[in-house]
Amino acid sequence: MMKWLVVIIFIAMLGYLFEQRRHIKFLKQANYNQETRHIMTDHKVFLLKHQIGTYVYSLETLGYSQDKMNKGDYTRHEPSPEKLQALYAEFQKKESIYRSKNIQFETELELRGVE
Template sequence: MKIVIMMVFLGLIGYLLEQRRHIKFLEKVNFTQQTRHIMEKHEVYLLKHQIDTYVFSLETLGYSQESINKGDYTRHEPSPEQLQKILEEFQRNQSIYRSKNIQFETELELRGIE
């Protein structure tokens, strides 16, 4: 009887140790997935920012994205007021971009990723 009780006890200890190992593995997988999602989200943001930068470049040169999409490649010289407005909006977006980039780098540092 003592042998059966001892075997059941050892079996339970082994089961608990295996469950503990499995929990650590699942936590590691979850951490990795969360990090990957953060990086994907930031990459999408970077692509949107790059597209916006190209649009600002086109507008500065006198082209319109909507007209280019329609097949019209004529150039319209922007007025100094329009250029000033484009520059202000571009600087505002650059400021937002820098703050989001700092936030992303901080998140990665907190997660222990270089």
């Protein structure tokens, strides 16, 4: 009788260990998926901010001010060539950052195996 009890306890312990391993594997996969979602969400936020910045650049290039438009003043003021050059230099810098972030995002997803 004692041998049967020891065998039953041993089998129960093995079952418990296998269940714990399965649960750990599930939690690791869930954590991995959550990290991937966070990476994708952060990139979407970055893309939206870049898009807003591009719209602001377009408005300023055309002679409008976002701050004045928010206050209801839609008058157009022709920007000076120096101002246009400064705007373009800033835009190029932001575009470079955008491209490098985009490459970094695509590489990170590729390393994670996401298509």
